Amino acid sequence: MSMNRRALLGSTLFGAAALAGLPAHAQATRWQMATPYPDANFHTVNIREFVKEVEEGSGNRVSITLHTNQSLLRMPEIKRGVQTGQAQMGEILLSAYSNEDPMFAVDGIPMLVTNFTQARVLAGLQRPFVQARLQRQGLTLLYMVPWPQSGFYSTERLDSIEGLRGTKFRTFNPATQRFAQLVGATPTLVQAAEVPQAFATGVVNAMVTSAATGVDSQAWDFVRHFTPVGFTRTKNAVFVSTRALNALPANVQSLIRDAAERAEQRGWGMAQEQERTRQEELARRGMTVTDPPSPRLMADLEKISETMVGEWLTTAGEDGKKLIDAYRAAVARA
Numbered sequence: 459m460s461m462n463r464r465a466l467l468g469s470t471l472f473g474a475a476a477l478a479g480l481p482a483h484a485q486a487t488r489w490q491m492a493t494p495y496p497d498a499n500f501h502t503v504n505i506r507e508f509v510k511e512v513e514e515g516s517g518n519r520v521s522i523t524l525h526t527n528q529s530l531l532r533m534p535e536i537k538r539g540v541q542t543g544q545a546q547m548g549e550i551l552l553s554a555y556s557n558e559d560p561m562f563a564v565d566g567i568p569m570l571v572t573n574f575t576q577a578r579v580l581a582g583l584q585r586p587f588v589q590a591r592l593q594r595q596g597l598t599l600l601y602m603v604p605w606p607q608s609g610f611y612s613t614e615r616l617d618s619i620e621g622l623r624g625t626k627f628r629t630f631n632p633a634t635q636r637f638a639q640l641v642g643a644t645p646t647l648v649q650a651a652e653v654p655q656a657f658a659t660g661v662v663n664a665m666v667t668s669a670a671t672g673v674d675s676q677a678w679d680f681v682r683h684f685t686p687v688g689f690t691r692t693k694n695a696v697f698v699s700t701r702a703l704n705a706l707p708a709n710v711q712s713l714i715r716d717a718a719e720r721a722e723q724r725g726w727g728m729a730q731e732q733e734r735t736r737q738e739e740l741a742r743r744g745m746t747v748t749d750p751p752s753p754r755l756m757a758d759l760e761k762i763s764e765t766m767v768g769e770w771l772t773t774a775g776e777d778g779k780k781l782i783d784a785y786r787a788a789v790a791r792a
């Protein structure tokens with residue numbers, strides 16, 4: 459390498475380090491991040507873009523190794539793993555942790571949110587509660603991104619809620635557990651990465667989830683029908699150890715927060731795009747997509763939603779009532 463090229467390379471690296479507020483020869487900060495979702499999932503794709511922005515923006519002085527498909531920690535272990543330093547960052551399905559705080563559960567109530575506009579309203583009202591809870595646990599919320607609308611996967615066409623009675627129903631949070639009980643199904647907790655095996659071994663034979671998860675798990679291999687109903691648009695939360703974040707220079711912290719804000723906006727757009735393309739993919743793979751669903755099924759779901767909203771309010775107290783009242787008022791004005 460010529461002296462001129464060495465000088466140019468050295469000045470480039472020095473400039474990147476200076477931008478990050480770090481000495482040119484400082485050792486890189488290395489973080490581990492855990493997510494339960496596979497590489498092709500849009501949440502993971504979005505995280506990789508976020509990681510790239512952070513690494514490049516910091517002049518590679520912050521290095522983040524992403525462990526996908528629960529290869530480092532399983533979903534129930536991720537939040538605790540970040541709290542205890544097994545990882546510095548994590549992604550979870552927020553409602554899967556709703557036993558910790560009812561405010562984590564609100565977006566898991568069936569039929570409360572039926573479109574992305576409503577989902578944004580609820581997310582804005584829910585955010586302060588999520589931030590406060592995580593902050594008390596030594597975690598900093600970076601961003602939240604919803605899943606596309608969820609629908610039912612079944613072996614037979616589903617025209618009413620009676621079609622789920624007696625099924626072995628895959629659940630992934632307390633809300634789906636309660637839903638299964640209310641419809642007379644047998645609930646079984648199965649993480650996203652374990653769905654194909656659960657169906658293949660007969661542990662479950664029906665589920666409610668997004669078309670994105672249906673494609674991830676190749677649902678056409680074990681069921682024939684998908685009925686999108688707008689059941690929920692639950693959100694994933696991406697967070698960082700507050701201690702790890704605060705150990706970085708202030709302008710690097712700002713860089714991470716800015717990248718997180720872009721990831722959130724990008725993720726919402728991706729979720730809306732995935733709602734269409736993944737549903738189309740299920741149909742291309744030979745699944746019968748019943749859209750729109752039957753009026754009877756939708757009426758059945760609305761009744762169950764009313765029951766579950768009432769149950770949630772008994773656990774969420776005055777804050778919960780204020781949130782639901784504010785949400786319904788905002789939706790009515792829209």
